[in-house]
Amino acid sequence: MSPQELIEKIVAVADYEDCVVIVESKTQANLRWASSTLTTNGVIATQKITVIAFVAVDGGIAAGSVTRAQVDASEIVEIAQAAGVAARAAGKAEDAAVLARDLAVGDWSAPHNPTGPEVFGGIAPELGEIFKKSQADKIELFGYAEHTHDTTWVGSKGGLRLRFDQPDGRVEMTGKSHARSRSTWEGRATRDFKNLSIAEIDSEIRTRLEWQGRKLDLAAGRYDTVAPAGSVADLYAYLGWFSGAKDAFEGRSVFSQRGQAGKTRVGETFSNLPITIYSDPRYPGLECSEYVVATSSGPMTSVFDNGQSAPKNETFKDGKLNSLVQTRATSALTGLPYTPFGRNIIVEAAGATGDLQSMIAQVKNGLLLTTLWYIRTVDPTTMLLTGLTRDGVYQIRDGEVIGAVNNFRWNESPVELLGRIRAIGATSITQPREWAGDVERAAAPALIFEDFNMSTVSPGS
Amino acid sequence: MTNNQQVDADFLALPLDAVTESAISTATALGATHVDVRIERVRTGILSIRNLAPETQSDDSISGVGVRVIVNGCWGFASSPEISVDVAAKLAKTAVAMAKTSHPLSTEEISLAPEPIYPRKQWVSAYEIDPFSVSGDERIARLTGLNEKLLKADGVDFAEAFTMFVKEQKHYADSYGTSTTQQRVRMQTAIEAVNVSDEGFVSMRTLAQPAGFGWEWMNNSHWNWDAEIDELPTLLAEKVAAPSVEAGRYDLLIHPSNLWLTIHESIGHATELDRALGYEANYAGTSFATVDKLNNLKYGSNLMNVTGDRVTPHGLSTVGWDDEGVEAQRWDIIKDGTLVGYQLDRRIAARGGRDRSNGCAFADSPSHVPIQRMPNVSLQPNPSGPDLAGLIESVEDGIMIKGDNSWSIDMQRYNFQFTGQQFHRIKNGKIVGQVKDVAYQATTTDFWGSMNRVGNESTWVLGGAFNCGKAQPGQIAAVSHGCPAAVFDKVNVLNTRAEAGK
Numbered sequence: 001m002s003p004q005e006l007i008e009k010i011v012a013v014a015d016y017e018d019c020v021v022i023v024e025s026k027t028q029a030n031l032r033w034a035s036s037t038l039t040t041n042g043v044i045a046t047q048k049i050t051v052i053a054f055v056a057v058d059g060g061i062a063a064g065s066v067t068r069a070q071v072d073a074s075e076i077v078e079i080a081q082a083a084g085v086a087a088r089a090a091g092k093a094e095d096a097a098v099l100a101r102d103l104a105v106g107d108w109s110a111p112h113n114p115t116g117p118e119v120f121g122g123i124a125p126e127l128g129e130i131f132k133k134s135q136a137d138k139i140e141l142f143g144y145a146e147h148t149h150d151t152t153w154v155g156s157k158g159g160l161r162l163r164f165d166q167p168d169g170r171v172e173m174t175g176k177s178h179a180r181s182r183s184t185w186e187g188r189a190t191r192d193f194k195n196l197s198i199a200e201i202d203s204e205i206r207t208r209l210e211w212q213g214r215k216l217d218l219a220a221g222r223y224d225t226v227a228p229a230g231s232v233a234d235l236y237a238y239l240g241w242f243s244g245a246k247d248a249f250e251g252r253s254v255f256s257q258r259g260q261a262g263k264t265r266v267g268e269t270f271s272n273l274p275i276t277i278y279s280d281p282r283y284p285g286l287e288c289s290e291y292v293v294a295t296s297s298g299p300m301t302s303v304f305d306n307g308q309s310a311p312k313n314e315t316f317k318d319g320k321l322n323s324l325v326q327t328r329a330t331s332a333l334t335g336l337p338y339t340p341f342g343r344n345i346i347v348e349a350a351g352a353t354g355d356l357q358s359m360i361a362q363v364k365n366g367l368l369l370t371t372l373w374y375i376r377t378v379d380p381t382t383m384l385l386t387g388l389t390r391d392g393v394y395q396i397r398d399g400e401v402i403g404a405v406n407n408f409r410w411n412e413s414p415v416e417l418l419g420r421i422r423a424i425g426a427t428s429i430t431q432p433r434e435w436a437g438d439v440e441r442a443a444a445p446a447l448i449f450e451d452f453n454m455s456t457v458s459p460g461s
Numbered sequence: 462m463t464n465n466q467q468v469d470a471d472f473l474a475l476p477l478d479a480v481t482e483s484a485i486s487t488a489t490a491l492g493a494t495h496v497d498v499r500i501e502r503v504r505t506g507i508l509s510i511r512n513l514a515p516e517t518q519s520d521d522s523i524s525g526v527g528v529r530v531i532v533n534g535c536w537g538f539a540s541s542p543e544i545s546v547d548v549a550a551k552l553a554k555t556a557v558a559m560a561k562t563s564h565p566l567s568t569e570e571i572s573l574a575p576e577p578i579y580p581r582k583q584w585v586s587a588y589e590i591d592p593f594s595v596s597g598d599e600r601i602a603r604l605t606g607l608n609e610k611l612l613k614a615d616g617v618d619f620a621e622a623f624t625m626f627v628k629e630q631k632h633y634a635d636s637y638g639t640s641t642t643q644q645r646v647r648m649q650t651a652i653e654a655v656n657v658s659d660e661g662f663v664s665m666r667t668l669a670q671p672a673g674f675g676w677e678w679m680n681n682s683h684w685n686w687d688a689e690i691d692e693l694p695t696l697l698a699e700k701v702a703a704p705s706v707e708a709g710r711y712d713l714l715i716h717p718s719n720l721w722l723t724i725h726e727s728i729g730h731a732t733e734l735d736r737a738l739g740y741e742a743n744y745a746g747t748s749f750a751t752v753d754k755l756n757n758l759k760y761g762s763n764l765m766n767v768t769g770d771r772v773t774p775h776g777l778s779t780v781g782w783d784d785e786g787v788e789a790q791r792w793d794i795i796k797d798g799t800l801v802g803y804q805l806d807r808r809i810a811a812r813g814g815r816d817r818s819n820g821c822a823f824a825d826s827p828s829h830v831p832i833q834r835m836p837n838v839s840l841q842p843n844p845s846g847p848d849l850a851g852l853i854e855s856v857e858d859g860i861m862i863k864g865d866n867s868w869s870i871d872m873q874r875y876n877f878q879f880t881g882q883q884f885h886r887i888k889n890g891k892i893v894g895q896v897k898d899v900a901y902q903a904t905t906t907d908f909w910g911s912m913n914r915v916g917n918e919s920t921w922v923l924g925g926a927f928n929c930g931k932a933q934p935g936q937i938a939a940v941s942h943g944c945p946a947a948v949f950d951k952v953n954v955l956n957t958r959a960e961a962g963k
């Protein structure tokens with residue numbers, strides 16, 4: 001049974017107020033390599049069918065959902081009933097809001113367009129060549145290539161017929177040399193594996209491995225630090241995850257006004273630079289769905305919001321906190337506009353120009369990072385994060401890289417860091433490292449953080 | 462292990478033999494020298510209660526078939542959510558084609574360590590009540606009841622309860638003749654109380670650990686939830702009023718509810734042989750415990766004895782057979798402070814020149830390949846060590862840390878930083894009150910080298926996690942870590958407020 005047919009049949013038998021069915025079909029091809037030889041690969045197809053029941057109960061509407069990978073004809077009534085049972089057990093929903101109705105978006109009837117290993121046809125010969133070349137030059141290459149096609153259908157008893165297609169992909173490459181004492185990383189986001197140069201990645205890796213020819217020991221401390229775009233995206237992904245309006249309203253967030261119950265920090269200036277951090281489903285190259293799709297409710301999502309529009313939303317605008325992540329229910333609670341979670345992240349500063357090299361040129365005495373790793377929240381009251389530097393930290397003197405230094409454990413809050421950005425470059429599409437796979441669509445600039453807190457030296461490399 | 466449960470009839474009713482036979486015969490005919498097939502169904506329930514109302518509720522089943530082959534020394538893998546004879550044959554063809562496509566990019570010829578054949582085996586984990594057999598009303602009522610108790614107490618402004626329960630069913634068959642059908646159940650519940658004041662917010666979470674139990678986990682017979690919830694408001698109030706810790710070096714008495722995570726990160730991941738060889742270098746990382754250091758690396762003090770196993774009752778990594786048909790085992794990883802063993806799957810065992818895998822292959826879904834994943838990695842108690850009261854008495858100037866919270870470690874597993882839920886200041890062998898804003902930071906071998914007192918069996922708790930991540934595409938795994946309480950001398954303690962300030 002096709003996803004569309006399945007949705008029609010389920011909503012037809014749902015005997016409660018409304019029923020939203022979400023079918024997510026995904027295909028993926030992946031290649032993984034280590035020490036310059038392929039290690040694993042896969043061609044994957046998965047499917048998730050979520051049935052959400054909206055049932056009238058005492059005093060309001062209850063919602064409940066059930067998700068399965070497969071539903072055959074004999075199970076249609078059963079899954080519709082199971083969602084209804086879950087809703088009644090949950091009782092009146094706190095996040096209830098009027099459901100969207102009668103909206104059609106996208107090519108509803110077209111089947112899922114699968115991806116497969118042929119997507120790697122362009123890069124496979126190039127990969128083979130650089131594997132051979134690396135072995136000859138005593139460089140080891142480790143990495144991963146993944147391409148995904150996601151199709152989502154959202155249908156409801158109330159007439160929602162939405163369909164979205166999302167391609168995503170990336171290549172990551174770690175290069176190691178000199179008995180693994182030198183190590184660097186490159187990542188590229190790509191939606192189609194076209195215009196992707198493995199040779200260019202290889203050349204970047206070779207340059208960085210050469211930079212590590214001179215090793216310097218450096219003590220922990222605070223340093224002016226150049227962060228490349230990918231690590232800026234890794235750090236600021238946390239803003240989205242920790243900016244729920246309800247938590248802020250309840251005094252349980254870095255964005256709560258201390259001592260003022262029910263007040264958030266929306267409107268407060270965090271940076272004197274015109275930094276804007278936002279999501280925009282129409283950002284060129286990072287396009288994504290303009291509508292909310294939610295298979296379950298949570299602090300920042302609501303199943304009642306399925307089919308609501310999710311346009312461009314600025315969390316920070318010109319250095320000022322402009323919005324928090326809302327459901328319609330939390331919007332009513334907080335009295336702030338409805339600004340749902342965005343599906344991409346863009347960090348930019350109005351009028352900023354310059355690339356990574358131009359950031360390096362502006363540092364008299366400081367550090368250049370490659371990637372950040374194992375980033376975790378230490379203290380949500382300040383959004384203090386900890387993590388490591390990984391695959392290359394370089395010392396900068398008078399605007400030039402003079403050699404590689406040891407890795408560090410750092411402790412910093414991306415919120416407080418907004419006030420310590422010394423310079424910011426032009427924004428471009430980037431590939432985060434730690435949150436690759438979770439943060440699929442990101443654009444960010446390279447920038448300079450003042451006095452970045454390198455807490456201790458890490459002997460790891 | 463006593464166990465009255467059987468594999469569910471509706472899973473056994475799937476065409477398990479016909480589907481695996483279809484994939485194995487198709488791939489073999491196309492030149493595969495090894496074929497393994499997994500038919501899996503994994504059902505995950507999530508329920509969270511914010512104060513007195515459900516906030517998140519989900520009931521998510523994934524199912525499907527994964528076919529893995531070796532052709533001309535190369536892996537190929539394909540999977541589908543559809544469990545049928547025809548699809549299995551198609552997957553076999555796709556996997557063989559993938560292996561052939563991979564051949565020009567591969568220089569390593571895949572071989573597998575041998576393993577006896579286990580035909581038609583069944584195994585079910587030790588649980589009493591299938592959590593999915595409990596009504597939604599009953600689950601919600603139990604958690605809401607615990608939250609309600611918290612909210613009635615002074616100083617608790619918010620309460621959040623979270624539970625996640627999983628039933629994993631797996632049928633494995635390979636081209637040698639092994640065929641296993643297994644069912645595992647696990648539960649994780651955590652409840653958090655939050656205080657909000659003019660100074661900000663402070664929270665404290667229960668110490669209960671996830672484990673291989675069914676819904677009986679919630680009925681006070683294995684973990685006394687009601688007793689823990691009764692104590693939590695007082696402990697939270699103490700934490701709210703507690704002074705911020707003065708940064709410096711302290712003797713740390715680390716409770717198993719915190720130490721399990723330090724074991725996981727600094728021993729568990731560091732002794733995965735695939736990591737030590739470099740297979741995870743682009744993602745999870747490598748290890749300082751490289752193969753040249755086997756049998757000579759002094760990992761920690763002489764009191765340090767660490768085992769790997771897939772047999773501990775209620776262990777989250779406990780199975781009958783792994784995802785390559787290898788029987789569950791138990792072995793030494795660290796003996797008297799010295800590194801003596803690694804975690805292996807069949808490919809890594811062969812690559813590392815070993816006779817047999819110790820059974821650490823696991824795939825988190827039918828759509829992912831089995832890779833080497835963590836067994837239960839546990840620190841052994843000291844039979845002649847003190848109990849918890851004795852350990853507290855032995856500390857002159859230190860902090861007892863209970864409950865896990867923040868964690869981070871570098872890609873070679875040297876430098877780590879952990880926080881916790883409760884930090885009880887100890888002076889002259891007595892607990893004198895809580896402090897807050899504590900993080901401890903150390904290098905793995907220094908830390909374990911400073912372990913000078915290890916508690917006896919009475920201090921031992923089985924801790925663990927549902928969400929251990931590894932590999933690309935990313936896979937998660939549930940794993941247990943049993944450990945006693947132990948004392949570590951002069952560990953570097955940071956003040957997290959000072960770390961954030963500038």
